[in-house]
Amino acid sequence: xxxxxxxxxxxxxxxxxxxxxxxxxxxxxxxxxxxxxxxxxxxxxxxxxxxxxxxxxxxxxxxxxxxxxxxxxxxxxxxxxxxxxxxxxxxxxxxxxxxxxxxxxxxxxxxxxxxxxxxxxxxxxxxxxxxxxxxxxxxxxxxxxxxx
Numbered sequence: 001x002x003x004x005x006x007x008x009x010x011x012x013x014x015x016x017x018x019x020x021x022x023x024x025x026x027x028x029x030x031x032x033x034x035x036x037x038x039x040x041x042x043x044x045x046x047x048x049x050x051x052x053x054x055x056x057x058x059x060x061x062x063x064x065x066x067x068x069x070x071x072x073x074x075x076x077x078x079x080x081x082x083x084x085x086x087x088x089x090x091x092x093x094x095x096x097x098x099x100x101x102x103x104x105x106x107x108x109x110x111x112x113x114x115x116x117x118x119x120x121x122x123x124x125x126x127x128x129x130x131x132x133x134x135x136x137x138x139x140x141x142x143x144x145x146x147x148x
Contacts, residue, residue: 084124
């Protein structure tokens with residue numbers, strides 16, 4: 001069973017300012033709401049709540065040498081790579097040859113219920129914005145890390 005490590009930063013009036021060196025990454029390594037649920041992912045909620053209706057923005061920090069099997073989310077999402085190289089592709093089956101490298105500043109979308117998969121070689125930070133509630137469904141339920 002994965003332990004969820006999430007840090008919420010919502011100010012009561014909605015304002016937030018933060019520099020990269022000030023991100024309060026949680027100490028445990030696991031996914032959180034709006035993520036793949038894979039171990040090796042730390043989540044910081046910047047705005048909203050991916051488990052509830054409405055706009056949300058999260059930061060994900062993914063550990064090096066992470067493989068995320070094919071999965072989808074029910075909400076429409078836009079992701080921006082902030083740090084590192086994120087290897088990403090769309091498809092129903094993890095296929096390393098299909099992965100394309102996305103470096104800092106790269107943007108990709110995760111349309112509702114469209115399967116995708118990813119991998120890291122170095123530490124990667126990604127910012128994701130979506131409209132909750134979010135969910136994660138693995139194409140092959142046996143690959144769902146929250147069920148192990």
